[in-house]
Amino acid sequence: MSRALTRRERFIRQGAAATWQFRPTAGLLILESPGLRQLEWLVHGFSTRAAGASKWKGARALPLGFSGWDRRKQVRENRAKFFRTIGGARMRVVRLRQIHSGISYRVDRLNALALAKEPPRGDALFTREAGILLAVETADCVPILLVDTKRRAIAAIHSGWRGTLERIAAKTLGRMQMEFGTRPEDVIAALGPGIGRCCYQVGSDVAREFNAQFPAARDWFDGAFDALASGRSDPHWLPWLTMRPPGHRPPSPTVNLDLLAANRAVLADAGVPACQISASGFCTACRSDLFFSYRREHTTGRMLAAIGITES
Numbered sequence: 262m263s264r265a266l267t268r269r270e271r272f273i274r275q276g277a278a279a280t281w282q283f284r285p286t287a288g289l290l291i292l293e294s295p296g297l298r299q300l301e302w303l304v305h306g307f308s309t310r311a312a313g314a315s316k317w318k319g320a321r322a323l324p325l326g327f328s329g330w331d332r333r334k335q336v337r338e339n340r341a342k343f344f345r346t347i348g349g350a351r352m353r354v355v356r357l358r359q360i361h362s363g364i365s366y367r368v369d370r371l372n373a374l375a376l377a378k379e380p381p382r383g384d385a386l387f388t389r390e391a392g393i394l395l396a397v398e399t400a401d402c403v404p405i406l407l408v409d410t411k412r413r414a415i416a417a418i419h420s421g422w423r424g425t426l427e428r429i430a431a432k433t434l435g436r437m438q439m440e441f442g443t444r445p446e447d448v449i450a451a452l453g454p455g456i457g458r459c460c461y462q463v464g465s466d467v468a469r470e471f472n473a474q475f476p477a478a479r480d481w482f483d484g485a486f487d488a489l490a491s492g493r494s495d496p497h498w499l500p501w502l503t504m505r506p507p508g509h510r511p512p513s514p515t516v517n518l519d520l521l522a523a524n525r526a527v528l529a530d531a532g533v534p535a536c537q538i539s540a541s542g543f544c545t546a547c548r549s550d551l552f553f554s555y556r557r558e559h560t561t562g563r564m565l566a567a568i569g570i571t572e573s
């Protein structure tokens with residue numbers, strides 16, 4: 262029989278199981294993870310496209326990334342407003358030049374200023390220092406925030422399909438274990454809005470790479486996964502696969518990837534209890550009224566996921 266949970270553990274798990282909420286504040290619509298919101302020593306938020314100082318197709322919008330379509334001046338204004346709204350106005354913001362890698366950086370008092378001035382190339386940031394706001398940009402990739410509730414350490418991670426293949430969430434957690442003594446069972450993980458299984462069509466190269474890396478990969482794909490992952494999608498096989506008579510060109514088989522399920526599995530394999538991993542439940546491509554989606558729009562803005570430890 263498993264042991265009874267402590268009060269603290271019950272508190273953590275209840276938060277992780279609760280529904281995510283939008284917080285309309287100062288004209289912006291910020292998405293919050295209930296598991297993180299209950300920790301009073303933290304600020305965090307996942308931005309949406311709503312409101313902001315920019316104009317996009319006639320509506321006010323909140324693009325927050327310098328790699329998006331909007332002008333830098335406007336983006337700076339939007340970012341300041343977002344940081345203010347989540348309670349991080351006085352924090353030092355550290356961001357990344359994101360490259361779809363497995364690379365993470367530790368941020369501390371000594372290097373924060375240098376990293377803020379010259380964002381490092383990588384896809385995850387982690388810290389135990391108060392007064393530092395870690396931020397990652399997304400528009401379909403999955404933003405992941407990790408919190409070690411016991412040792413008070415945090416991480417912000419950008420995980421697209423390449424980052425997921427690199428197991429960037431587990432690698433970042435591994436560095437927190439090494440450098441802070443973080444135990445996975447003390448960690449809450451919040452997976453923000455990303456492109457869903459419903460909309461994320463990928464090619465046979467992606468299916469093959471996942472199949473080679475993860476024994477459970479098939480569970481995260483819909484469509485002709487077996488054919489594509491095994492490389493049997495060459496023209497000689499296609500008529501067999503699609504049961505078409507000769508002479509009729511079959512459509513090429515496609516496959517959809519569930520990035521959220523893959524990242525959940527990566528974190529669970531690294532020891533984070535499944536009940537402490539929660540996801541927003543939103544697909545960025547389905548809900549382009551609320552979020553920016555690169556897949557859906559191509560020319561679009563970027564959202565931010567940010568987290569920081571408050572000075573006590």
Ligand SMILES: [Zn+2]
Nearest residue numbers: 459460544547
């Ligand atoms: Zn969708």
